[in-house]
Amino acid sequence: MSVQARARRLPWVIKYRPRRIDDVVDQERAKKVILPWFRAWLEGRKPSKRALLLYGPPGVGKTSLIEAIASEYDLQLIELNASDYRKAEDVRRVVGAAAKKRPLFKRGIVILLDEIDGIAPKEDAGGLTALMEIIPETENPIVMTANDPWKEQLRPLRNLVEMVQFNSLSLTHIVSLLQRICDAEGLECEREALRFIAEKSMGDLRSAINDLQALAEGYGRVTIGLARAIVRGREKSIDLWRVLNQVFYAKYAWTAKRAVTNSEEDYETLISWLNDNIPRKYSEPGDVFRALDSLSRATVFLSRAKFKGHWALLSYLFDLIGPGVAMARKEGGVEKTSYSYPDRIKLMAMTKSSREIRERLALRLARRLHASSSTVKREILPFLYVIFREAPDPTTAARLAIGYEMNKDEVSLIAGKRSSEILRAIDKIKRARLEPVTETTGKSRPGVEKPGKGKRRAKPEEKRRGLDAFF
Ligand SMILES: Nc1ncnc2c1ncn2[C@@H]1O[C@H](COP(=O)(O)OP(=O)(O)O)[C@@H](O)[C@H]1O
Ligand SMILES: [Mg+2]
Numbered sequence: 001m002s003v004q005a006r007a008r009r010l011p012w013v014i015k016y017r018p019r020r021i022d023d024v025v026d027q028e029r030a031k032k033v034i035l036p037w038f039r040a041w042l043e044g045r046k047p048s049k050r051a052l053l054l055y056g057p058p059g060v061g062k063t064s065l066i067e068a069i070a071s072e073y074d075l076q077l078i079e080l081n082a083s084d085y086r087k088a089e090d091v092r093r094v095v096g097a098a099a100k101k102r103p104l105f106k107r108g109i110v111i112l113l114d115e116i117d118g119i120a121p122k123e124d125a126g127g128l129t130a131l132m133e134i135i136p137e138t139e140n141p142i143v144m145t146a147n148d149p150w151k152e153q154l155r156p157l158r159n160l161v162e163m164v165q166f167n168s169l170s171l172t173h174i175v176s177l178l179q180r181i182c183d184a185e186g187l188e189c190e191r192e193a194l195r196f197i198a199e200k201s202m203g204d205l206r207s208a209i210n211d212l213q214a215l216a217e218g219y220g221r222v223t224i225g226l227a228r229a230i231v232r233g234r235e236k237s238i239d240l241w242r243v244l245n246q247v248f249y250a251k252y253a254w255t256a257k258r259a260v261t262n263s264e265e266d267y268e269t270l271i272s273w274l275n276d277n278i279p280r281k282y283s284e285p286g287d288v289f290r291a292l293d294s295l296s297r298a299t300v301f302l303s304r305a306k307f308k309g310h311w312a313l314l315s316y317l318f319d320l321i322g323p324g325v326a327m328a329r330k331e332g333g334v335e336k337t338s339y340s341y342p343d344r345i346k347l348m349a350m351t352k353s354s355r356e357i358r359e360r361l362a363l364r365l366a367r368r369l370h371a372s373s374s375t376v377k378r379e380i381l382p383f384l385y386v387i388f389r390e391a392p393d394p395t396t397a398a399r400l401a402i403g404y405e406m407n408k409d410e411v412s413l414i415a416g417k418r419s420s421e422i423l424r425a426i427d428k429i430k431r432a433r434l435e436p437v438t439e440t441t442g443k444s445r446p447g448v449e450k451p452g453k454g455k456r457r458a459k460p461e462e463k464r465r466g467l468d469a470f471f
Contacts, residue, residue, distance in 0.1 A: 011210075012209050012213045013210060013379050013383075016180075016209065017064055019071060020072055021035070021065070025061075027060070027167065030166050033162065034052065034069070037141075049161055050135055050141070050142060051138070051143065051144060051161040052142075052143045053116070053157070053158070053161040053163050054145045057202075058206065058207075059204035059205045060166045060167065061166065062145040073108070074106050077112060078109060078110070079112045080095065085127050087127055092130050092134070095111065095113070099111065099140055100140075108141075109141075110142075114144075114145050114374075115145055115146065116146050118336040120153075131157070167203075168203025168204070174203070175198045177205060177208075178194045178208060181212060182194070185216065189212075192224040193226070193227040196227045211227075214391070217387060218392065239263070240273055243270065244277060247322055247325055248277075248282075248329075249334055257322040258322075259322060271295060274291075281334050282328075282332060282335070290328035295325065297324075298317050298324070301317045301320065361381075361414075368404065381414070388414045388416075389415060389416055394418065395425055398428075402430065
């Protein structure tokens, strides 16, 4: 495989997405409801409930099953993002139009509203109402997914839809799917390692596959020792993930305070995670400002507590980082983006806001991978973080960066503290590739000395092309 082909290697969660209905395993009960429902549509009999709500934990095949059905039944899949169904007018315009659309080349249309529980109870109430007007009238099947369908804001919707439960995948199924990937990749995997990954995934196949790929690409082998080392890291972030969720989505000050007080993380870690994620999670500038302001006061308290031994101040610290951040949100909702790894160096080094860079990267990858940018953010970027930050050999990360045409800012964002190491690796690979080839500008062709530029020329072996030339 050429360097380039390898660099373009797909994330395995996409590469091994089920293509056929049969490839979606361990969801027989759900299929028993869903398949006849689709057949009814195809036979021109509209089911009494014109929408389905598939619910269950993440990474168990909800989205994959609908995609597989669309391809097997020859349906055009119209997949909408959370941003499309928040405002009433957007729902009417986008979902409403899709609901009446006729397929041009396919047998039918299916509308997928993924992760509907992301709809905020108050702010997006209009979107929900509009959706409920569309469902009874739709000419095309509508399928929604949710992790938690019991949220209060979804109550009126629940009456309009057929609810279909998805289960966590069993350990045996996860192990055998991981094994299949190992076989397909020609990768030797210790069975015990696969079992370990499967256990830690808690029934979430997406995270299990991501762990497997991180080990395989980062270390070239999948052993129980490596699995223990790497997959433990995720457990820690699961604890952090819970704390962050409890802060960002807190309804009451006390729930946020309890979350930070009970966290096992140290204050600095908590503060830097909050610091990095506030701009991602809060959509309104005023909310972001208040939350960051509260955090900065927390850091003042923390340094006083530490340097002057005023430990009584710590109770204020918890108030500022828990309820202070939670209650800062007055105007907007909470974005459904995933959390980023904090990195103060990254923040200082970058001129553009990390958010902007991330959005642009996600959009570009989305086009490249034929996925939505929210899928990229949820499923690909976290995985890139692991490769860029955890893999001992920077070469894989460098190849991915080249393949995805990532620029310096993007590499820094993803690689954090390791960015200079990875940028060097990129430089090295590109130099190795370009060495025998004439440069496109034609200015530094060996032997073709340009008059007056002699001083800047170096001998080929010392010739060090600046990174900027490659981006
Ligand atoms: N039941 C399943 N059978 C086969 N693969 C699955 C199953 N569930 C999840 N996967 C794998 O995990 C990834 C994520 O699945 P997805 O359908 O997006 O999960 P969900 O929508 O339930 O969060 C998919 O790319 C697929 O490879
Ligand atoms: Mg999904």
